Amino acid sequence: MSSTTPVAETRQDRFERGMEVLTRIDEEAGQKLTDALADVAPELGHQIAAWAFGEIYDRPGLAPRDRQLVTLGMLTAHGGCEHELDVHINISLNLGLTPKEIIEALLHSAVYCGIPKALNATLVAKKVFGERGLLPMTTQ
């Protein structure tokens, strides 16, 4: 169901729609997130699902893989978002970005964010790639 549908939805409908999107791109991320927030900030969990994924991520104007390139750029620029980078490097792999493209995007970030932030992000990629058996990368 498109986010531009004129159909009326309840809060619960919107949450379920978002969780469906999130689960499609990462089988476990949605459940982990709502579990982590359940006893302290369930509304944040609701909004991440219902809004971030249900309303924005699922829009047709930009391919999911392309969204991940933008996201990798933003999280690298922020600094201090290693956990989110971990999640989003996994999602990027799930959505078809190759390890080589991800590493190249992070090298590219050195130009716009400087070496320290590019290096921090690359070490997160190293951790994720290691966990998924993708190391060593073949010679570039």
Place this chain on the structure above:
Amino acid sequence: MSSTTPVAETRQDRFERGMEVLTRIDEEAGQKLTDALADVAPELGHQIAAWAFGEIYDRPGLAPRDRQLVTLGMLTAHGGCEHELDVHINISLNLGLTPKEIIEALLHSAVYCGIPKALNATLVAKKVFGERGLLPMTTQ
């Protein structure tokens, strides 16, 4: 003694005035801070007490509880300040912000700082609330 007093003060007077303010809002934070900095940067410890708390924090124009709302916003926006967020979420509770208000402020921060920084800050709140036996939060 007000910070606008015309009375002359020594460096030591100003330090003690600041420590008094800091200890009033968090019984242990001032001592922990000066201990941590004693062998490496005692002047930074002095300035945090004498200036940040003695000169600025104690001014009458904004209630301590309100200062904490501004501070939670700034630390969330910075990113990478998890330790200071921990200290200031504790101080916020000490000064009368309710857990619900704190969580709501961090949810609000998602609008202005984005989801990743709001999520990071919320997980610090979860840790602090857990340590103080405030979890689970009642249904929002």
Place this chain on the structure above:
Amino acid sequence: MSSTTPVAETRQDRFERGMEVLTRIDEEAGQKLTDALADVAPELGHQIAAWAFGEIYDRPGLAPRDRQLVTLGMLTAHGGCEHELDVHINISLNLGLTPKEIIEALLHSAVYCGIPKALNATLVAKKVFGERGLLPMTTQ
């Protein structure tokens, strides 16, 4: 209507609910925003109204005035958000923060964001206060 209502809403319902909230706190901001975005990014305008104001801002857990304190902290910390600070200093005045409280919050920000960002934000406040005939401030 509360954001936690189980009632089903259409996109248009949600937009209207958000615009109502936004217009209540600043008579012109909502219309100006949707006008500015109409020919380039109407969906961003929609989401600012429907999500930021309709879903988050209007929640009961934190008073609107308190939300503005958090927001002033975040926008000051970001830097480079002078336009949004202008809008939000106006909203803060509309919602009952006094000029003195706003200036005190920005002075407080010097402790956590440093002098340059506190100064930049204060000069925006000076502009807004001047436009609203609030200068000179009475002696602090």
Place this chain on the structure above:
Amino acid sequence: MSSTTPVAETRQDRFERGMEVLTRIDEEAGQKLTDALADVAPELGHQIAAWAFGEIYDRPGLAPRDRQLVTLGMLTAHGGCEHELDVHINISLNLGLTPKEIIEALLHSAVYCGIPKALNATLVAKKVFGERGLLPMTTQ
């Protein structure tokens, strides 16, 4: 000539290689940049051409269009980079990102950077699109 060539190059060779890349993606940007820096920081102009474009941008591992998605994310996250956003929104259009994809990427940035930075970046896009006769965008 690939950046991984074993062929020896002089500083001048490397500068020319980078200017060729830069001029290919934006006919005027390279010349404008070196002109602006000629009397104050010619080495910065050299490095932007020789390193950023000659060494990094031209690498084969990530398509130029994809690099622009990462770049739009980073510049939006930084804040205060309106001039560079202007240049890179133009380059993005030159390299085949559609106006709709750019606007969607900036809407997406609201999730990760917050509304104020997404809004600032979108207003730069509005300016660039206006200059290039791309407004109004067709209904999304």
Place this chain on the structure above:
Amino acid sequence: MSSTTPVAETRQDRFERGMEVLTRIDEEAGQKLTDALADVAPELGHQIAAWAFGEIYDRPGLAPRDRQLVTLGMLTAHGGCEHELDVHINISLNLGLTPKEIIEALLHSAVYCGIPKALNATLVAKKVFGERGLLPMTTQ
């Protein structure tokens, strides 16, 4: 009078001590600053003079010229602080940093902050150097 003096000082003493430091490094900056803030935030003006310059800047452990190198790094990293960069590039010249050293520091910043922020800061230096008749720089 050293900041470590045991002598008691009033608020006014401390303000005057700071203004003396600030005026020594930039003949006009202190007066301009207090004038700009007089009708809106005189306490911020007081603290910039009394604390930033009277307490911190004047300490003997780091030469004023060296402080400016740190400051140029921080302001470039922040982004969105063009006005403060303008002031501090002027102060840097007053304190004996050569134009070449300043430009080299900003080139160096490209490595740690990325090209866009280095470029923004360099264009501020160009403006300041132009106003002081220092352009063109001799060949580097």
Place this chain on the structure above:
Amino acid sequence: MSSTTPVAETRQDRFERGMEVLTRIDEEAGQKLTDALADVAPELGHQIAAWAFGEIYDRPGLAPRDRQLVTLGMLTAHGGCEHELDVHINISLNLGLTPKEIIEALLHSAVYCGIPKALNATLVAKKVFGERGLLPMTTQ
């Protein structure tokens, strides 16, 4: 060999030149870095050596010790760069900045970056100084 030499160099020449610079200022940092990146992002390791150290760091216009002052300012301002601060506080000591100058630079950063980032950076300095047997610092 100066970076302004007209002599042609291969990629390998440039890498070796950079590694020589890096090894000169920190005996182990270059090898550790290339080892850490070898299986995931060797090109980033190459560029850090060949560009950051071979092209920029080694330029004659600013003394290595002075470069470190700028770098400490930038890394403190970024936040979230504790690992790089660790490396660069070590390099700063290797290049002749005294512990006292480093601590003073970080105290100075409180004025421009705020207390939290100054505190975070100072705690990294404490760790490095401890590892190098430089604690306690003599009374300031």
